[in-house]
Amino acid sequence: MIEHFSHGYITLLVAFGVSMTGSAVGLLLTRRARQSDRPGRRVPWLLGAAFAIGGVGIWVMHFVAMLGFAVDGATVRYDPLLTALSAVIAVAVVGCGLLIIGLGRYNALKLVSASLLTGLGVAAMHYTGMAALTANIELHHDPAYVWSAIGIAIAASGTALWLAWRLDRAASIWLASGVMALAVNAMHYTAMLGVRTGAASGGPVIGVESWHLIFPMATLTVFVMLILIYVVATEPPLREPGMNRAG
Template identity: 65%
Template sequence: MIEHFTQAYVTLPVAFLVSMTGSALGLLMARHARRHDRPGRRALWLAVAAFAIGGTGIWVMHFVAMLGFAVTDVELLYDPALTALSALVAVAAVACGLVFIGLGRYSRVKLAFAGLFTGAGIAGMHYMGMAALSAEVELTHRTGYVVAATAIAVGAATTALWLSWRLERTSAIWLAAVVMALAVNLMHYTAMFGVQVGGDAAEDAHGAHSMDLIFPMATLTAIVLLVLIFAVVTVPTDEEMQTEARMTTIERELRPGVERSTR
């Protein structure tokens, strides 16, 4: 028998809160990226936004939710390398989408292509994470649920990319983060409800138990969240950036006069 909430439903709210926080931080970073005219500086902030959305908002949510997944009388183990690789896939997919939509002129065609690619990458991350799961029984995925989960991932990714390009007000960003977290959780559990148990696996279970991965994952997630929150808090506001731009302009205008007076 398959159980998705073995931790007394603790994993569901925790996964949602982590996803919402990561999504909000990523959208705030994307807003800051739009304030920069130089492509290099904008790409840097978009990469940080991808780390927040893809790494924390999506992958950590997936890992937390998987802590509640269990099969009766079956030990579930995880391949650490493949699990870590799935995290990189999530970040890379979101980064590609954000950079593609965030550099150059915005268009609906670009949004559609970026959403499709990013959504496929997110779905790929999920099933790569499932491939990292090792058990004494065979776990298979029903095709209809795979298609539905992938469609939700594409829709959620497209919405996230559109929001990252449009939103300015902080209150609207947090509201959008709630919507994104709901979509990410919906995609995850849609895919998980499509899992079914078959016969015995072809090989013995191997890897690490999820409990062995909780401490390093929690520590890493806490550090990343603190760094991202610090970055959001310390980025200059619109007024500060405008003041800095005016001061730079004034200095450039005064520089020729100062140079002539010193000759």
């Protein structure tokens, strides 16, 4: 039997909180990018937003939620390199999406193309993370849930990118980050509901327990997020909110 909340619903609550925090910081960073007149000044803000949204809002949320994943009677381990690769994918695809809509003049075509790229990348991040999982039992994915998760990922990415390039007020940003967190969690748990078990595997279970990856992941995340929050809080705005709708 597959369990998605083996430690209770605390993993769901923490995952949602992490996703909302990362999304909020990312939206604040994209607001700063929109206040910059030159593309060269926008890029650092957008890259910071990619880490906040992709690295924290999406990937760390995924990892925290996976702490609750267990299979009765099975040993589950994680390949550290594939796990790290999934994190790189999350940051990279969100970064590409933000750069597509953030450099040059904003338009609907750019939003659609960025949403498709980012959504497919987020799905790739999730299933790369799942590929990092090894167990002494076969695991496979129901195609219907895979396609549903991909659809949600594209919709969530489009929502995130649209909000990132449209919101100015802090209250709206926090509300939007909650919407983004709901979408990211919906994508993750939809995909996880499609996991199916098969026959026992006779090979060795290679990798480390998820708890062994928490300390390096949490240390890096907290360190970078504190830097991003400090920069957002201390850097004076270049112009007043609402004055930037040009490219």
